[in-house]
Amino acid sequence: MKIALAQLEIRAGYPQLNTQKIVRMIYEAKRNEAAAIVFPDNAIAGISNVDAQPDAFKADVDACRQQIEAAASGIEVIIGSIDPDSRKDFTIDNTATVFSLNRPKAATAEPVEKKSFLRSLIGNRKPKIKVNPVGMINEGKFIYLFDGRSAVCNSKGATILRAEPFVEQLLYVDSEAIEKLPPEIDDAQSDAEQIYQALRYGTKRFLELIGMDKIVIGISGGIDSAVAAALYADVLGPSNVYLINMPSQFNSITTRGLSETLAKNLGCQYMVVSIQESIDATIKQLEAAPIVLQADGSTSTLTLGSFVKENMQARDRSARVLAAVAAALGCGFTCNANKAESTIGYATLYGDCAGILAATADLWKYQVYALAEHLNVNVYGREVIPQGIIDIVPSAELSNAQNVDEGKGDPVHYDYHDHLFKAFVEKNQLPEDILKAYADGRLAMEFGIERSIIDGYFGSYKEFIDDLERWWNLYRGVAVAKRLQAPPSIIVSGKPFHADDIMNGAYYTQGYLALKKILLDTVG
Numbered sequence: 001m002k003i004a005l006a007q008l009e010i011r012a013g014y015p016q017l018n019t020q021k022i023v024r025m026i027y028e029a030k031r032n033e034a035a036a037i038v039f040p041d042n043a044i045a046g047i048s049n050v051d052a053q054p055d056a057f058k059a060d061v062d063a064c065r066q067q068i069e070a071a072a073s074g075i076e077v078i079i080g081s082i083d084p085d086s087r088k089d090f091t092i093d094n095t096a097t098v099f100s101l102n103r104p105k106a107a108t109a110e111p112v113e114k115k116s117f118l119r120s121l122i123g124n125r126k127p128k129i130k131v132n133p134v135g136m137i138n139e140g141k142f143i144y145l146f147d148g149r150s151a152v153c154n155s156k157g158a159t160i161l162r163a164e165p166f167v168e169q170l171l172y173v174d175s176e177a178i179e180k181l182p183p184e185i186d187d188a189q190s191d192a193e194q195i196y197q198a199l200r201y202g203t204k205r206f207l208e209l210i211g212m213d214k215i216v217i218g219i220s221g222g223i224d225s226a227v228a229a230a231l232y233a234d235v236l237g238p239s240n241v242y243l244i245n246m247p248s249q250f251n252s253i254t255t256r257g258l259s260e261t262l263a264k265n266l267g268c269q270y271m272v273v274s275i276q277e278s279i280d281a282t283i284k285q286l287e288a289a290p291i292v293l294q295a296d297g298s299t300s301t302l303t304l305g306s307f308v309k310e311n312m313q314a315r316d317r318s319a320r321v322l323a324a325v326a327a328a329l330g331c332g333f334t335c336n337a338n339k340a341e342s343t344i345g346y347a348t349l350y351g352d353c354a355g356i357l358a359a360t361a362d363l364w365k366y367q368v369y370a371l372a373e374h375l376n377v378n379v380y381g382r383e384v385i386p387q388g389i390i391d392i393v394p395s396a397e398l399s400n401a402q403n404v405d406e407g408k409g410d411p412v413h414y415d416y417h418d419h420l421f422k423a424f425v426e427k428n429q430l431p432e433d434i435l436k437a438y439a440d441g442r443l444a445m446e447f448g449i450e451r452s453i454i455d456g457y458f459g460s461y462k463e464f465i466d467d468l469e470r471w472w473n474l475y476r477g478v479a480v481a482k483r484l485q486a487p488p489s490i491i492v493s494g495k496p497f498h499a500d501d502i503m504n505g506a507y508y509t510q511g512y513l514a515l516k517k518i519l520l521d522t523v524g
Contacts, residue, residue, distance in 0.1 A: 005172070006170055008043055009021070013045065015044050023071045026071045026072065038129065127179070128151075131150045132150045136206070142488065143202055148167060148169070150162070150163040154181070158184075160181040161173055166198070192371050198490065199371075203231065203235050213331075216332070217241065218333065219243045220259065223372060227375065229241065230372070238267040238269075243263045243271070245260070246275050248275050250402070254405055279313060283304055283312070335352065335487045336360065337361045337486065338364065338367075358486060358490075362491050393409035393410075395409035419449060431508060431512050434468055435516065472506050
């Protein structure tokens, strides 16, 4: 028996578009003499809660089901999934729908109990089939991707057929040959390749969904904006990507040169817009403007400290320059955040927190570096992201304290803090878990890093605890507000920030407080 696996690219909430593809694949499967064709779950509407939708939408879905039924003559059409975990033979999921004009009319297009024309042909074997969708679900804050990779496994669990990721594909397997076919050669993709494919697909589909074919990117000479530039140039073509370098007095000749080299290597549109004059004018204007208390007429003035002046630069770049350029071009500008920055809110509200899409916001910094190498070697086949950008110390360059030519940079030590923040976000660990592991000498092993990295940053329990509490307080504090206001991000980890991560402030368990006291009192 020839079975067709229909790995379908599903558009959520577009039953007519999905049905056109389903019908086309049904006819193609019939031309290839398949006895049955299996589609992913929710292949018609692209959403699971059809009953909760307006009546007009439900009627539209019913009309689409009738079109599928009409096309199903001579072939069994299964919209659902063959349960890969069942101990039975090619068991149909209870939620699956079977369309076949070979079946009694009353049973057509109705949910089936664990039986079907397909199962009766298989006999007593226990192969497994899983048909997965390709597509994206935009939940507003998070964009989840479905990569497909549908598969057929023999009774021993070995994969003998697998579809490509992020590709709409119709595969065929002969049920009688499943046990005879050799296992598929394991050519597992690297993490960087999987991330690249996911980000490319998600970025492309998101921009298509909102009707945007151009993008503006602020580039600093750093790794995050460089990876964003290379990714979008690959998705949209370099002529549709506008790279804007916005130096202030604190930006080095080094990073300015690296930004221009990146733009030349990619062949993108390139602009240099200095922000120093506007920053100086804003500072002068604000510090000179009187603040009048209307109750008694008394006046005062603002004094802008160094920290305020640093953040003004980020806001000027995003809210003034990038926003204006994007508006002039009729498009949006990107947010180049990574997951480490998002965890602790190492970004400026209304500044680099802004943007239309944060494509790389679910990547830890080490993954950003790995993606940069993958883009150079495997995507472009040449050094589009200059090695100087990869090698330079990460720095916001907002003050002399972040002078990259002097080796000064961000307060985050990514080779350690990536793993600390990952423990917070993806492993749901509390400060008590972290401090216990550090005190027991097993933290480096749990993080998967060399112990010398941790020892190089902390010379005492006090230093370690101060650092731990600094970032935990930010993660559960102001960073929550920043994450809520951040642009939508493409999820590749499966573990984004969720509402249940949010507490009312940074809570410390009794166990943590007791251990902290012991360590500080007895060791220091």
